[in-house]
Amino acid sequence: MPQIDIGYRPAHSLARVVLEPGESIVAESGAMVGMSPNVQMQTQAQGGLFGGLKRMFGGESFFRNTFTAQGGPGEVLLAQALCGDMVSLPMNPQGFFIQSAAYVASTPDVQIETKAGGFKGFFSGAGIFILQATSQHPGQVLVGAFGGIQELHCNDSLVIDTGHLVAWDATLQYSIGKSGSGWIASWLSGEGLVCHFRGQGRIWIQSRNATEYGQTVGALLPPRAG
């Protein structure tokens, strides 16, 4: 299994993936920062055309890249677009759910499926799409956050703003709904959609909401032409 070290945390994290000869890592399109010359990149729409389209629908890229060290060891440097922390989660039999924008990379044995039933926020405008990561073998999945990453333990139940979700243990039950008692109260409260968690497990949250940040800064910019 490749070794993943994360540097420049928490604001500008960069992941260094050390590959043994023949080892691979699969990464989100555009995540590669640098690589050894013997690392070969292969671009593919995993799961074929349908898999690629499903990913696009989920707010990710159509293609993912597979990096393989050939004829010797090699390294790949990976980064996300926004400022923030990254964390590498070792796979377990239960697996994880991942907010689609948080996915950065995974080892090749890890299956990444776009969950059907993505939820588009009616009031908040912030959509959430969820990926499921599963693996029968040891592996890792690298996720990135906007802002700092905080690991929370859900012992019974927790409510999390969908804009702050990074990933959670698949042992947890979750449902997405309004934040307040009614739709008007939810709208006024400004909290948009929240995720209700039940059960035992870990949840990784990010200390900033990218959509909210974009809307705040975007409101100060001139209107987009055309």
Added chain:
Amino acid sequence: MYAQAQPSAMPDPSAGVHHEITHGPSFAMLRVDLVPGQTVVAEAGSMVARNSHVDMDVRMNAGRSPGLWAKLKAFLVALIRKVIGGETFFVNHFTAPSPGSVWVAPTLSGQITHRRLAGETLVLSTGAYLASVGDVDMRMRFGGLKSLLAKEGAFFLELSGHGDLWFTSYGGIHAVDVNGSYVVDNGHLVGYEGNLSFNIRGAGGGLMGLFASGEGLVCEFQGQGRIYIQSRNLSALAGWLTPLMPG
């Protein structure tokens, strides 16, 4: 790794509420541990997470005991602001029948500062208020025509009373203890103690200074008290990004 703190069983009003600020100074997040009977008031939209048994109730930010007129005025202003954007005049009240936690965070990158109010008044710029616990009264204050001119929000939030207050800054936060006078760029002003007064004026150097220095308008404070300044300026970010937008 994070272990959820167990709040003490009995609230001691003099000790302040149990809380923790993490991920500062760039991406600060606040956790407040509530005990029954306490209420966390937080800016609308700032909640990151809460225990499920913590109740959330949206309220209008009209002060603790407003008259009918004040309520009506606050409601209209709140609704207009909610629709046209900008800081909302709504706040969320979090209460817990048994100990529980609430996590809140601001929108922009930056720090969260905690201050215990002991009867004094603190005036915050638009968007700087994050949360409070205790007997803290909030009043919206119109900064007058001079603050309209200064474009950084025509409204200020005046906080007084006794309790815990958390406010946020874009970038790091820097406190200046003024004795006499001090000049702050209005885009960097987070807040000031109520016994200070200020005038808005050009940074100096006459017309040339006003338009060519890049300093724009400044607030000149008079008196004795503390000013909070943020190390970054949102208008400056927008000004830098604007010419990069595709035309």
